[in-house]
Amino acid sequence: MxxxxxxLLLKHKEEIFTFIHEKRKWNAITAQFVLLSLVxxxxxxxxxxxxxxxxxxxxxxxxxxxxLLWGPTIICTxxxxxxxxxxxxxxxxxxxxxxxxxxLATSAIVxxxxxxxxxxxTWTTDGIGFIQLMNGVMIGLSLVFGIFFFAKGMMVLNKxxxxxxxxxxxxxxxxxxxxxxLLIVVVQMSDKLGPWYLQ
Numbered sequence: 001m002x003x004x005x006x007x008l009l010l011k012h013k014e015e016i017f018t019f020i021h022e023k024r025k026w027n028a029i030t031a032q033f034v035l036l037s038l039v040x041x042x043x044x045x046x047x048x049x050x051x052x053x054x055x056x057x058x059x060x061x062x063x064x065x066x067x068l069l070w071g072p073t074i075i076c077t078x079x080x081x082x083x084x085x086x087x088x089x090x091x092x093x094x095x096x097x098x099x100x101x102x103x104l105a106t107s108a109i110v111x112x113x114x115x116x117x118x119x120x121x122t123w124t125t126d127g128i129g130f131i132q133l134m135n136g137v138m139i140g141l142s143l144v145f146g147i148f149f150f151a152k153g154m155m156v157l158n159k160x161x162x163x164x165x166x167x168x169x170x171x172x173x174x175x176x177x178x179x180x181x182l183l184i185v186v187v188q189m190s191d192k193l194g195p196w197y198l199q
Contacts, residue, residue, distance in 0.1 A: 009033075009106055013149065016102060017156040020095050030098050033105035040108025041065040047115040048135055050122055064193050068139070069107060072185035073100055080178045084154065087171040090161045091154060099153040107146035114138045140183070147179050 008016050008029070019029060045065035049058040077100060081093050091099075118138060122131055151172050 009102065009109060009149070013152060014156070017153050017160070020098050020153070021157055021160045030101050033101040037070070037101070037104040037108040038066055040105070040112050041069055044108075044111040044115050044118075047119050048122065050119060068186065068189055068193060069104060069143070072182055072189050073104060076178065076182050076185055079181060083174045083178055087174040089154060089158055091157045095157060096154075099150050099157070102153065103146040103150040106149040107142040110142040110145045111138065114142070139186075143179075143183070143186070147175060151175050 016029065042062040042065060045061035045063070046058055049061040077097065080100075081096055084091070084096070118135060121134055125131055154175070155172060
């Protein structure tokens with residue numbers, strides 16, 4: 001594995017899917033994706049807490065950002081596996097979990113790319129309502145790009161597993177249903193954690 005996880009996610013997704021299918025080098029990649037997602041979410045939490053007067057609030061936002069995106073994903077993984085299997089997916093649960101790690105890492109990269117914009121408007125805008133909406137949209141947008149990665153991985157892995165068969169019987173439309181479910185859980189999780197991500 002000569003390429004870095006960031007390069008794999010941005011430019012060489014096919015290699016990631018090949019590693020998963022062939023069960024080689026994936027433990028190291030998975031660990032790196034988990035670390036990348038944890039660091040990315042925590043750093044975004046730091047950025048959106050820049051106007052808070054207390055240093056401890058920054059630490060709180062960092063771990064709450066991790067909980068906001070990792071928690072709902074873990075909670076919704078069993079339903080994803082059942083839904084996708086019913087709709088024809090042949091991807092086993094371990095491989096599906098590995099794709100989810102890549103999904104979260106992709107979301108973290110998107111949030112890091114959006115962090116300078118969030119910081120700029122946090123410092124230049126007096127309207128808290130706009131900042132609240134912007135941060136919420138950024139979190140949602142990061143999940144959209146994450147699900148793009150996941151959908152591509154599911155389609156590629158199902159084709160690899162199917163081999164010479166012309167059809168894989170996997171219906172990606174179920175991912176839309178699951179994504180809506182995931183967003184609902186994310187919203188509920190954010191409410192449970194408090195209005196931290198909007199301040």
